[in-house]
Amino acid sequence: MKVSDEVAIQITKMNKWYGTFHVLRDIDLTVYRGERIVIAGPSGSGKSTMIRCINRLEEHQAGSIVVDGIELSSDLKNIDKIRSEVGMCFQHFNLFPHLTILENCTLAPIWVRKIPKKQAEETAMHFLEKVKIPEQAHKYPGQLSGGQQQRVAIARSLCMKPRIMLFDEPTSALDPEMIKEVLDTMVELAEEGMTMLCVTHEMGFARQVANRVIFMDAGQIVEQNEPEEFFNNPRHERTKLFLSQILGH
Amino acid sequence: MKVSDEVAIQITKMNKWYGTFHVLRDIDLTVYRGERIVIAGPSGSGKSTMIRCINRLEEHQAGSIVVDGIELSSDLKNIDKIRSEVGMCFQHFNLFPHLTILENCTLAPIWVRKIPKKQAEETAMHFLEKVKIPEQAHKYPGQLSGGQQQRVAIARSLCMKPRIMLFDEPTSALDPEMIKEVLDTMVELAEEGMTMLCVTHEMGFARQVANRVIFMDAGQIVEQNEPEEFFNNPRHERTKLFLSQILGH
Amino acid sequence: MSDTHAQTVAFVRDTMLDQKDPPLNQVGAVKWIRENLFSGWLNILLTLASLWVVYAVLSHLLPWALRGVWDASNLTQCREIIAERYGAGTSAACWAVLTERWPQLIFGFYPKELYWRPILAFLIFLAAVAPVLFSAVPRKMLWVSALAPFVLFWLIWGGSLWGPIAAILGFVIGWAILTFAAPKIGTLLAVILAIVVPLFYWLVICGPLSDALASVVPLSLRAVATQKMGGFLLATIIGVSGIVLSLPLGILLALGRQSDMFIINKFSVAFIEIIRGVPLIVWLFTASLLLNYFLPPGTNFDLMLRVIIMVTLFSAAYIAEVVRGGLAALPKGQYEAADALGLDYWKSMRLVILPQALKISIPGIVNTFIGLFKDTTLVVFIGLLDPIGLSSSIRATTDWNGVYWELFVFIGLCFFVFCFSMGRYSLFLEKKLRREHR
Amino acid sequence: MATISDPPERGFRLNQLIFDTRYRSMTIQVVAMILIGLLLSWLISNTIHNLEALGKDFDFGFLSQPAGYDINQQLIDYNNQMTHGRAALVGILNTLLVAVLGCALATVLGVVAGVLRLSNNWIVSRLAAVYVEGFRNVPLLLWIVLIFALMTESMPSPRDFRGEDGSSMLLGESVAITNRGVYIPNVVFSRSLGGNEVAAPEAPAAAAATPGTNMAGTYGASRIATGGAGVQTGQANAPDASGGDAGGAAAAGGEVIPTSSGWDWLLILAVVIAGVFGAKVLGKRAAHIQEATGKRPMTLPLQIAAILVPLIVVLVALGASLDKPELGGFNFDGGVHLRNSLIALWLALSLYTGAFIAEIVRGGILAISKGQTEAAYALGLRPGTTMNLVILPQALRVIIPPLISQFLNLTKNSSLAIAVGYMDVRSTLGGITINQTGRELEGMLLLGLFYLVLSLLISGVMNVYNSSVKLKER
């Protein structure tokens, strides 16, 4: 697991408001290519919002976000470019129920990357094999279990060959047996050196693959550290409290 | 925990089809009064179907089922008699959401057994105390946790003073903490000598209270034995495979 | 930790940041206007177009409505007043027709000195539906709902009080059979008896009995003939009785449609589909032109009653579909649990299934009612004087010949207020149900 | 083991009819059957007795008697000497016409209003809401009457077009909006397949005097109305305009009077269908190219051309020209006359149903969770592509079934034509015919059957659609 010096994401003094509610306050974050960052924090602390700002599902109102050297502004072209570089997995998978698994995976490559269908399907099958469900390619999402669906969602993002992957609580809607399937897939991804930002409460996963854990509270980054240090030796009061709750049971 | 010689349920060469699909094949089973039987088996093996045939939620097409000396036929009177002798708990509790807990428990005694309301309520309170939630009597099911709801469901069945209780995966829809509450209640029941048939994957429960474990696969009873023998010394290949999976994790 | 960047690690915030106000252009009216009205050229275009539409409509409508004349005894006089006030050729409303005729539009030809009766009836009606529509109202009030139909009937039509009382007695008999005889003779038989005996009672005994009672203790209100009812009173009577009467029939049809008994199922389906497949106006013409053919020679009851029968059958088909939806929305487990407890079909329906299914169906029933209420305007084509019919009659008098918009505006507004609020209510209920279901 | 006592096989007992599930349902059904039978036979015997008492019989012979009344709007040839059956047919076609027109416009209005209601432009979404609530909560009948009145009151009458300072026609003197309806140009052909009349040079006025005559095509849109003379009186028979060889007459010299016949319109329809088909093929080809190379060629202009070019060619070949309405004696002559009754009914039905459709559309779009859009955006899809490939296919499944039942409602509501005197099937068969012949029973029966068959057809279509798009689930 190597981390280069190249900067993948550079967030500077980013602020965001919902109406008058200040959700994100002066976020400063630099992510290097190949880093695997886990973001933790209590509910409502702004983790999802931050992640969603990175591929412009939400608009930030102050500060700057530079992804892969492109600054996120309201310029549509930049947004398109960034979105095709950054893959995202949602808590509720959000597969397209009217398309087969294979079609779900080839949709974006065909229409965004303008790749011939045949080639797109080959790529898709490749990634479906990687997430271990090639045999489901011609079923519909409704026919799969939750864990399988989430793995399809990951494969769907990978088909766009993104350089950065964002995960927003990818396992929290799953039954315990299925969580493992998905985490395994993510670990595998991490081992291949994908740059990853992952909001999750799976602390086991954080220990195993993250090289940095970021703790957020009340819209701010309160603490960040290597996983070992973070778990064994939290410094901020909020972090200690949070960890005691999370690891308590 | 004593088992008498009296036959509670006698199933002979019972067969059932769903359309052309043969779900239950030549089931032979004799349950003695006071026996506590756990039924296990892979998903789709016909466990639920068998249990549901016993109180005629499903109709069998060949063979005979005799419950408490009454043969289950299409005679409505017999069906009514058997149903009021046999209590049943479902995986999803199926409490009536528009009635309070107490009303849930007194409904059948009042309308089926024609017991005066007052007396029915006393009985109901008695059983609610037994399942340790007398204080919830005037709430509605929606206000209780899953474990509490399942205990109410058990109390509701008990209010009909059934001689036989059927359980269909009573704990599989519950969160881990709640499973224990419900199992405790069931253990207590078992100790009082109630004849019980229970479909469950809780092998701990099986070891603790069952005096027979039945293993089903593909619509047939593949193996039956005392729990100790069953777990330690399974004989059939299917049983071995199943036990390895179930106990594996 | 060779793979970690030293400079990125180990950040701990010492001072927590406070909530700040967003930049000025991100809040308040400025932002609202920018985002809601003028974001992008398409939006600007739309905004301008809409403003123009609003202006065009209001600039015509407002002066006309506001300049309206409220006191004049006929159209000519009204036109003179307008010409006098605003100059000849000004268009202005003659609201005077409403000042003079609004009681007629609302009550039809109901005797003026008896207006209190429909008004009281309406209040009682509101009280009666309250427990059905609002779960906060005490359940005891349901008794009011059960008795209301008889009281309302008596209040509106008048006549002897003993008629409704004798009619109620039929229900009491049915109920008594169900509760006392059922254990002895079995439910099915009891149900049949509970239907047949009251029917017999109503057809044969009820009339003489109430006459006899009336001759002993005459308790009566002045009778008002159906021909005297018109306007919104008529619309409400037809709408409400249509819905109320169609409920039991609709429920039976819904159960029939869910039944796996072939004949009953097919009969229900056929009934529902035939009724729904043909426009209401055709059914109304059937009521007015044909119903007498189907009844024994010599029977003949008034048009409004025939219309109510037809409307009842019509809305029963729609209610059946609504209730079927409610039944289908119940999880199968509820049916099974009822079975497993030993409840028979009718008991499980009455105690477990229907109370839940009907609750889910209330929004749908309210919507059906709105539709029906609007459709009562169709009775104008068979000669009943609903609000629209009355407006034609009013225009047929020499005084108000030629008055047009004022009447329609009034009628339209009345319908709008009523239907809109009912619609909102059913929406609210749907949302509430959705919340509770989660 | 205790004894298993096989219950003794007893013979059939009577109480099994009630207590045995196998027989019980049979019993109930037989009883129900008997009751229903009794009810029906009671009704029928009452009817027979009543008919007898009134001295009437049950006989559909009246359908072949002459109707005696005129119908202003005819899609097929009709005059008052034709039969009641024919009049009913004219009414049926009129019903279908307004239903089809209404469904089309209601869909457009509904989709537009539904989408506008979701617009983030406050004032636009408010306006759409006002439209939706206003139309949904006021009886349709009132709207029909209001719109009808609005059209007659606020539009100029044809005589206002006379003189200098009168109203003027729109679009280059080709469209006249009057309080009798809207006159729009008709397309006529100088080389009509149905054959053209040749005006003898010395008597051009003769042809003009009977403007309706030469337009009496067997069918076609031009028959929605013919110029000023909608109703041909019995004697003024139109010459039979069929027969393809009559086209040769054009060569016979003299001035050719442009006309249109059903054949022309059939040909045009065929060409348009072929064009649409061609456009589809082009679209398919584009999809193939995209599959192969990844690049999707621009097809929209080509597709439009595929439809338009053949159409234009055919129009030119037929010698198409516009027959503009002109102010004649009392009315406009020539062109197509869309009567007020049709327009008012059409508008009111569409606006009313459109309001319901708007809610359906809005609901359908809202039913697609925000997550779908976000997922599509996160994959880099553009908003337009997201709409086409992700949102619409899903929303349509939600929208179409209730949409079709709205179509059904609209069709049934078209029977309110009575309010504006539009001659639909209820007004002809179920109105004047019944009234003139006194055949209520037969007439209403036929009328009911017509609507029933129509709605069963529509709901049949709906069921087929529903089962074809059902989402696959576990």
Place this chain on the structure above:
Amino acid sequence: ATLDDVKARGELKCGVSTGLAGFSAPDANNVWQGFDVAYCRALAAAVLGDPNKVAFTQTTGQTRFTALASGEIDVLARNTTWTFSRDVDLKFEFIGVNYYDGQGFIAPKSLGVASAKELDGATVCIQTGTTTELNLADFFRANNISYEPVPIETNAEAQQQYLAGACDVYTTDASGLAATRATFENPADHVILPEIISKEPLGPLVRHGDNEWGDIARWTLNALIAAEEYGVTSANIAELSSAPTNNPEINRLLGTEGELGAMLGLDNEWAKRAIMAGGNYGEIFEKNIGEATPIGLSRGLNAQWTEGGLLYSPPFR
């Protein structure tokens, strides 16, 4: 029998139109007024002794015959044309003519039309469900000219269409035309064309088969007409009926001589009450539709035969 039903009910059920100025319309006090209504009141007075014991049922052109056939009403006094098929085929009995009418046309003066024969290509408003549309078809067919019919459901609407210019001419019974024109803002701008294209004898009707009831209805109408002929008015009727006069017809009519009432199954003062209800035919006419009213119809054909009209009551003997 209908008479017994009516007596038992204590109320006469009378079918009228939903609203036609001068003939039947409710006023602001919910009381029906008009020429047709007056006949119903007279009949009620004759049979029940009280002109107010009438329940008016509104009927449309479509529903009127069924209402009568089904017994929903006892008598239909809605301006209905007496035709062969209605009398014979539809099984009704017209009991006389209370208004001799004919179908005519009204047109704006500005149209410059002097005769209906010049109406080639005109747009014509008609009320549906009446004989009017059949007459119209016949007329245009006979004259070999074309027209565009605009069918309308009610008179009020037809009138509005006509005024707005949505049709060139409006055709209906001449009485209706006059009534309609009377309510216009500028009646003088409209002409009633000279052609009367049909005979429209309007009269009340009852069901076939109940001849006693038919007789009562018929002779009530005749009594009103005869009263005018003999000069019996609501003003002098009290005096004339207090003692036999020297005109035996009047005496028989008013019941001071003979037993005509008993023959009808009523008492002897039936005709007196009928006349007192609203006056004799002439009075009713003048009060509701005569020249002094906004309707302003002249007697024309509806004058007594002695004055050149067609009203001719058979003798009371």
